[in-house]
Amino acid sequence: MKTMLLHLCLLTPLLLATSSTHAKAVKLVTFAYPPYEYATGNGADGIVVRIVERAFDHLGEDLVIHVLPWKRALHMVRIGQADGIFTAYRTKDRLRFLDYSRVVLMPQVLSVWALRTADIAYDGSLDSLGDTSIGLVDDISYGAKVDEAIRTGRLRLLDYAPVSAQNVKKLLHGRTDAIIMNKYGAIHHLLKHNGLKRVVELTPAVSSEPSYLAFSKVRGLTALRDRLDKVLEDMIATGEYQAIIDGYFAERNAGASLQALVEANKASALR
Structure with missing residues (x-):
């Protein structure tokens, strides 16, 4: 003791x-x-x-x-x-x-990413994506420009996931038309899933936040x-x-x- x-x-x-x-x-x-x-x-x-x-x-x-x-x-x-x-x-x-x-x-550059085979008439304005299904992450702010487009309903067809990786998988499997995602984050996940050559970053970038x-x-x-x-x-x-x-x-x-x-x-x- x-x-x-x-x-x-x-x-x-x-x-x-x-x-x-x-x-x-x-x-x-x-x-x-x-x-x-x-x-x-x-x-x-x-x-x-x-x-x-x-x-x-x-x-x-x-x-x-x-x-x-x-x-x-x-x-x-x-x-x-x-x-x-x-x-x-x-x-x-x-x-x-x-x-x-x-x-x-x-600084984070937000871009729209889509399959190369997709026909998306993106002209640089978020209004042009009004009829495009877009993958986003739940409870994430995408900066003033995108957040306002969501709030006002200019972006209408939104498909939320808990993490970015799920959105990338949905894009590659054709379950969503496009994703809005940070450029380097998107490249990271697309490389991981051997999908970078199947996807294109639409221009111009949405914003730099x-x-x-x-x-x-x-x-x-x-x-x-x-x-x-x-x-x-x-x-x-x-x-x-x-x-x-x-x-x-x-x-x-x-x-x-x-x-x-x-x-x-x-x-x-x-x-």
Whole structure:
């Protein structure tokens, strides 16, 4: 018994220190949106995950990232169960419970993707897609332009799925005419399903929307947000930000840049 008590006494400071470390770690939530952020066996990875992790390394802050369904992630920051969320579009509703970073975490180009065999008369306006069935992700903001078209009924034939991967599968199997999706996210999933050559990115792009890391107002972390902005600015200015992006895609494309894939898709669409 004395030995057990001694062991407990020796372990208690360590346990308290470990608990304290986890308590101090900044808890961020995100959702599965490859190649930007997604869960792995060891936690999370992706372009934006790596950028955020590097930024918090510079800040000297411990960090925990949880990949969750987007609806749950939003609820957690709304009630203060998580410190922050990414990659979030800036909306009027979310401004009520989120303190957004000033520096854009990741600009996201939204495009319309369709099978090459489809006859879609897209002229660059969302009105031209009024009679086209479009796959979207549930509870995701697509930025002011698309959100307004949905709200006003200009986009009428909407087919929602919980995650982007399901929309890509529906497109490839002909169950929806088109999808509106972030360019690099679409390329990621289409490559995964050997579908990039069967699909074309319609031009022009729908929009380019900035996405951010935003902190829960309940948690009162505006000082941390301001420090993060400064670090992100420095990372962008020094080229560290772009180097992280280039390094990620080089790992997954045998050293080839993602831009080469984008150009190849455009070229094949002209043939």
